[in-house]
Structure formats: structure tokens, C-alpha cells
Amino acid sequence: MRVASWNINSVRMRIDLVKKFIDQYNPDILCLQEIKVESNLFPLSTFKKMGFEYNEIFGQKGYHGVSTHSKFPIIYSNKNYWCNIEESRHLHIQLSNGIDIHNFYVPAGGDKPDPQKNKKFAQKLEFLREMERWSKTIDISQATILLGDLNVAPLQTDVWSHKQLLKVVSHTPIEVDLFSKVKNVCWVDAIREIIPEDEKLFSWWSYRSPNWEAANKGRRLDHLWITQPLVKSLVDAIIIRSIRGWERPSDHVPIIADFNWPRSL
């Protein structure tokens, strides 16, 4: 079973890139973030034509929005608001093969890493605290995936320069600390299970950096976490860097994990 996550930065602008990605990488489950569209304007037919019979859309006008597309039956889904803010950032689905998938788009947090002066940063910290409390309710004997654009690059090797990003939102100690607390509740970082922690690894390169490839000032903001029951099934994990070089790309690239998991239980 191949699971992919991609912050697509407008699913309508990039529907052809989505098609190309599906053609080339053939995921069974595709989770998108920042679809930037209302649910009823989502280009659903494209996904149906590409073999995704089961689709859950948690859209929103203009901003945020997440969607999960599956070739396997989805037997349950749930859309949640976080921090009492009506933004579409979390979509939970359960597959008929017994796996739960939580698709997240964590708030970016604005520019200044100061929760007093910057309300967006305060919201991000509160979101992470809520994720920690929520993780404690997760059944650790259940096969569960938490994935998406979590907007935090936790390791020194998850950013192009640890030193230069210590005061930059996404890599500040307070965020990284809260992020670790969430993860340590019950999650295993599937990407870093496969790719050693000492290897530089990014999933996002700013649009504002013109020479993204040569400069390589990236960050690993996209993650795929799993509970213990899935760890022994994890076969591979990759980040498709080359997609950042496609025509009119998203600033994020897809991340993929492969599992050896029975189709039905």
C-alpha cells in the first residue's frame, strides 16, 4: 500500500500536476493540503477518472483545505476544527483495511515567532498543544497514520541552515519542542525510519528563492507518522524532490511511504 501526502497549493491550478504525479507514482492513498477551494468546486472527476473511487473533501473558500483520495474503501470519515477556529485543517478517514489516516495542515504561524505580538504564531503553538492532548487519545494498538504539512522542520538536518533558521518560524526551539512532544506521545517518523537523521532532507523550497535547486534553501515541513502496529510493515519512504522542478510547481513536493499491509483484514 502506497500512501502519499502533498501540499498542492491550489488543487485547481495544479490539477495537471496531480494527474502527472498519480501517473508516475501510482499512490493508493493521496492526501492533499492547501487545496484552496470550496468542497463543491473541487475537481473530483479527475480523481475518479484516475481510479480513486473513495474521496473525502474538507474544502474552504480561498485558504487551507485538505482532501483524501483512496483506491480502497473509506468506511468512515470525520472533519474537525481545531482551536475553535473554523479552518479546514484536519480530515480523518478510516479504510476498510483497518488503517486510520489523519490528514493535517498545521497553521504556518506568520512571520514573527512571538505569540504575544503575532496571533498566527500563538494559534500555531496552541494547535500543537492540542495535537499533543489529542495524540494521547490515540489507541496505540491501532494502525494509524498522521501525515500532512505540519509546518515544522524538527531536526537540524531538516533545514538548510540550523543556525540561520533558529529565529525563523518553522524551526524555532519552542515549535520544535512542542512538535517533539506531539510526536513522542505515540508516533514514529516513517520518513526518518528509512532515511538516516544525518542526511539533509527537505520537502519545501520557497517560491521567493529563484535558484531553489542550486541554492537548496529547503525545509522538511511535510511529515508522515505512524503508530507501532505499522512500523514493521513500513517498506520504504521517499520525498520526490524532482517535482519541485515541474512546470509551475507547488512550493511543496510529495512525500510517499510504502507499506506491506493486507488489503483487507
Place this chain on the structure above:
Amino acid sequence: MRVASWNINSVRMRIDLVKKFIDQYNPDILCLQEIKVESNLFPLSTFKKMGFEYNEIFGQKGYHGVSTHSKFPIIYSNKNYWCNIEESRHLHIQLSNGIDIHNFYVPAGGDKPDPQKNKKFAQKLEFLREMERWSKTIDISQATILLGDLNVAPLQTDVWSHKQLLKVVSHTPIEVDLFSKVKNVCWVDAIREIIPEDEKLFSWWSYRSPNWEAANKGRRLDHLWITQPLVKSLVDAIIIRSIRGWERPSDHVPIIADFNWPRSL
């Protein structure tokens, strides 16, 4: 000598269509209207690469704007404001072969054809009155071309339905009357010299009409007028209707006139 006029509706959005047009129709002089760009952001290099060594840009931020591009030397140019309004609507150039070319973008005139209630319509009428007075200053022994988007369809055969457009701005009697007064000062309608007046002829089809080709609810808003010394040199005149069917087209198509005129005098 081939002279073309085209309301391009943003020269930046449609620079590839401009290239394609030049490749296929090879004008010596190309006059554009509604370039919708400041002079210093105009994509000049494209024109230089395509063989237009002489270029005059009368740009404006966001709206209006006209430009004239020539393979023959431009020995004089002048940018004029009309009705004391600072909008870029008239660019005069003189070629080394002795021909004057006045590139015009006449105000569209808004929705309601009522100069009391609609200031834009009042401006359009005043613009036409000013054009009449100005035409009287034209030396009728001089080879001069007046062309552009004049935003009036004068003849019954210049609109898809004379009756249904009598109260629609561009074909109201008051506009048509003022328009005729301008023309009758000294101008000959080169297009109608070649294409009989009883033949329906359009240069514009609204974006709002989805089936533009089948419905064919067009209007002839673009014109090319000449003074007497050029009439005997006029060889041909065409309106390139097919260009309305190109990818992401302008709502106007180019008009072209061919002259048998010596390159230098």
C-alpha cells in the same frame, strides 16, 4: 507595405499570440491598443527580435495604452492626451517613407448610453467631437492613416443586429452620427473600400458570449482610415476572424491593410 491594428487586451498576457500573428501575417507596421502595461514594463525585446527595430510605447498602468511597432524608420512620434484626461489613447508616428500613422483607442463609453447619467459615455462623445475638430487640422494632401479600436460600429452591417443594438453603446445613433462627422472630414474607410458595405463584418466578439463562433454576435469596432493620397495605393484589406479562435484570445482580432507604397520618397 502591410499595416495592422489589434486591440490585444494585455500585451503581456498575449505576447505569444502577438508572435504567432507576426509570424503568420508579417506586418511591416503593427499598432496595438489596450496594452494594459506601463511603458517601462512593455515586452519590447520580443518586438525587436521579430524584426521591429522602431517602437513607440505609450503605456499606462493597468488600463488602456497604445503602441506602434515598425520595420521602417520612425522619424517622429508624439503622445497626446484627449479631453484633458491623462489616459494613453493616442500615439502619432511619422515614417521615413512619408506616411503618418495615428494609433487610437477611443473610450468604450460604459454601459448606459446617457451622457447625463454616465460620465464615461459623456467622455466618449466629447472624445469624438474632439476628433472631428482635430481631423479638420489634418493636411489632406498628406498620406495619413488613422487606425485603432474606435469603439463604434457605424453601419448596420457592422453589428450582428442593428435593431437590437440601437440602444447599446457602440451603435447608438448619437455615437454613429458623431463618428460619421469625424470620418467625413477627410477620411476614407479602407476596410469598406475593399469589403462591400452590404457584407456583415466584425472585429470584436464579447468574451461573455460562450459560443462566439456559432452565435456570431460580433461588432466592427476596429477601423483603418486613410487620406486621399493613400486611396489609390490601397491594395487589400482584411479582418482576421480566425484569430478569435486561438488559445486564450483577445476579444478583438487584427485588421490589416496592404498598400503599394514606395519604401522611401
Place this chain on the structure above:
DNA sequence: GCGCACACCG
């Protein structure tokens, strides 16, 4: 830099 929103124009 590059999406979105909205308002204005034709």
C-alpha cells in the same frame, strides 16, 4: 513568488 479574495472595467 504565487496562490486566493474582491472591486473595477469592458
Place this chain on the structure above:
DNA sequence: CGGTGTGCGC
């Protein structure tokens, strides 16, 4: 419908 501008978010 499809350009422009502006402001906003990431």
C-alpha cells in the same frame, strides 16, 4: 469572460 489593481497569506 477575462484582463487589471489591491490586499493578504504562506
